[in-house]
Amino acid sequence: MRELGISVLDELIGQLARLPGIGQKTAQRLAIFILKSSDGYAQELAQAILNVKQKTRLCKRCFNVAEDELCAICSDPRRDTHKICVVEDIVDVLAIEETHTYRGLYHVLGGVISPLAGVNPEDLNIRSLIERVKNEPIEEVILALNPSTEAETTIIYITKLLKDMEVQISRLASGVPMGAHLEYLDGATIGMAIQSRQKISKDT
Amino acid sequence: MRELGISVLDELIGQLARLPGIGQKTAQRLAIFILKSSDGYAQELAQAILNVKQKTRLCKRCFNVAEDELCAICSDPRRDTHKICVVEDIVDVLAIEETHTYRGLYHVLGGVISPLAGVNPEDLNIRSLIERVKNEPIEEVILALNPSTEAETTIIYITKLLKDMEVQISRLASGVPMGAHLEYLDGATIGMAIQSRQKISKDT
Known part of the structure; x- marks a missing residue:
């Protein structure tokens, strides 16, 4: 793990690299982008990160993410x-x-x-x-x-x-996903798709 | 651009998607990771983002990023x-x-x-x-x-x-990068490498 010798930048790179799918190199690129961005962006980003933790909770009915007691889905009358x-x-x-x-x-x-x-x-x-x-x-x-x-x-x-x-x-139905090629599919999926094969009506 | 209907999460996704190389889908994955992470991580990340803006400046001698008046390189006596x-x-x-x-x-x-x-x-x-x-x-x-x-x-x-x-x-020398195959290199690079070709000493 290389260090840039600038402690605040190294710290940010370390924190960004903890995100899923963000490696050391990408974290460095992002950190330098943030370093060079406007003060406004850095503050908006930091605030958005804090808000997502502070202003959300779990829906008390369905445990989806919610901003109030109930999530947007549970409180939607439609x-x-x-x-x-x-x-x-x-x-x-x-x-x-x-x-x-x-x-x-x-x-x-x-x-x-x-x-x-x-x-x-x-x-x-x-x-x-x-x-x-x-x-x-x-x-x-x-x-x-x-x-x-x-x-x-x-x-x-x-x-x-x-x-x-x-x-x-x-x-949920198990089977061949849309756009797949049988040739590249795993055996378990094909086996499941054969087992759960669906009748085709002759009437149509 | 799809919205999740949870304004703080949508806001964070929007902010993350402004980072270079981070698309909407990746931004959503990162936002949900932050949502589900410990409070500590979100705070450390937000603080690191703010620090990198607040605690750095440009080196007054070489304009590299610095934590003091001079950057780590300019102030290194070695x-x-x-x-x-x-x-x-x-x-x-x-x-x-x-x-x-x-x-x-x-x-x-x-x-x-x-x-x-x-x-x-x-x-x-x-x-x-x-x-x-x-x-x-x-x-x-x-x-x-x-x-x-x-x-x-x-x-x-x-x-x-x-x-x-x-x-x-x-x-800097122009030429063929290490590990390259001439077959896949652009003509300008090969042309430059031929033009700047280096003599091989017969003494070694």
Whole structure:
């Protein structure tokens, strides 16, 4: 790790390099850009960083990021309150919202069950999910977890807890992603796509 | 430009996206990382950004970035004060320092002469360079500008000003970079390398 011998610049480079996907070289380029930028930009950037920590919290209903007690989605009266989409992380809410294909509510688990990594069911927002299904007019719970062994465990765990309730449980379709070439896809995905193959109607 | 509907997060994404090489998608990833990071990290990062603006200035001798009146290089008694390496920008000082091949002083011009871009000689730290050559025990001025038409103009301009002074003027060698393949190099570089070809001694 090279040092430039200018302690404040080295400190900034060190801090920037802690960001994901930002290596030492990129951190240096960014630090020098900030050094040479207007005072205004540096202050706006620093303030924006502080604000995002100080002015946000977790939605008390769905654990999405929020500026008030409830997040923008939970407090939007146009959302379909009969569906909950269960995701691992806040970023997944953003990814699904971007598609504009889902108008229901969310529930952010905060991870998946992974005893090896020390994540047990009680570390996740699972109890609050069950409470919501009990108390809200939920008709469908869509489990939208990232495909992994831990996600499967989590899906089984949640499904068991919801078993006796009057609610439909579903999960994201597994299969070939749009634009993919079978040639380059992994075997597990192709196998899943064959297993979950969809009937084509002869009527159309 | 999609908005997440969380104003403080959108603001941070906007500010991060102004950094060079950081697109909207990367800015979003970084913003969410900061959102989810510890309060400590956000504060350290914000403080480092402010410090780099508040606690640095330009070296009054060579215009490199400095924490005091003189930069770390100008105030280092082990540097060879008989050589000045003239560069366009602070980043060039860092690039040359990293090589550990140069132990002299620097002079940061702040750009190159480019009338089309509205950069005239008086906008650059050229007068101060001439003063240094007059007043300091300089024996050699090494012009280490990035190859460009504007750099050529700047080299000619500075050379004319230094013409009558007792100082050696030199420039970086042009040629084939280490690790390059002639096959993929541009013609201008190969042409320059042929023109500036170096004699091989038969004695070794």
